[in-house]
Amino acid sequence: MKISEVMTKNVVSVSGEENIKRAAELMRDHDIGAIPVCNSDKVIGVVTDRDIVLRTVAEGSDASSENVRSIMTSTPVVASPDMDAREATKIMSEKQVRRLPVARDGKLVGMVSLGDFAVEGSTDNCAEKALSGISSPCCPKI
Known part of the structure; x- marks a missing residue:
């Protein structure tokens, strides 16, 4: 199964210059936990x-005055809409991420999450396998 068959196509994004408060408001309003950061539809972060x-919050910074670029992951893993679900979930497991922006020719076309794979019956437990890898600690617990 290809990512294009399960991804969310209508994706909210922000620019790196938007303030963090605006990103949080979009997450609240759209009930999502991640937003791609784009520059003219090109994914530059998450x-x-x-x-x-x-x-x-934990650093005591002001979300209304700092921009998204200052806290985003600037080297996001980006999937292709033609990528196989198994390949995508393997990447999610290895990189320990739960969501991937989906781009074609560098332009944002969707977003796919473990939840998308979990509710799709024909992905051969890809979500379960990926979650197992994501949930493994990247370093020993102290």
């Missing part, structure tokens, strides 16, 4: 609810 908490 910001997650976790990024906002750990890199803004």
Whole structure:
């Protein structure tokens, strides 16, 4: 199964110059946990609810004055709409991410998450396998 068959096509995005508060509002309004950061539809990063908490709230930063670029993951893993679901979930597991922006010719065309794979019956437990890899600690617990 190809990612294009399960991805969300109508994706909300922000520019790197938007303030963090705006990204958080979009997450709230659209009930999502990650937003691609784009420059003219080209994916340049990803910001997650976790990024906002750990890199803004926990640091005491002002979400209304700092821009998304300052907290985003600037080297996002991006999938192709023609990528096989198994390949995508393997990447998610290896990189320990739950969501992937989907781009064609560098332009954002969708977003795919573990949840998309989990609700799709024909992905051969790809989501379960990926979640197992994502949930493995990247370093030993102290």
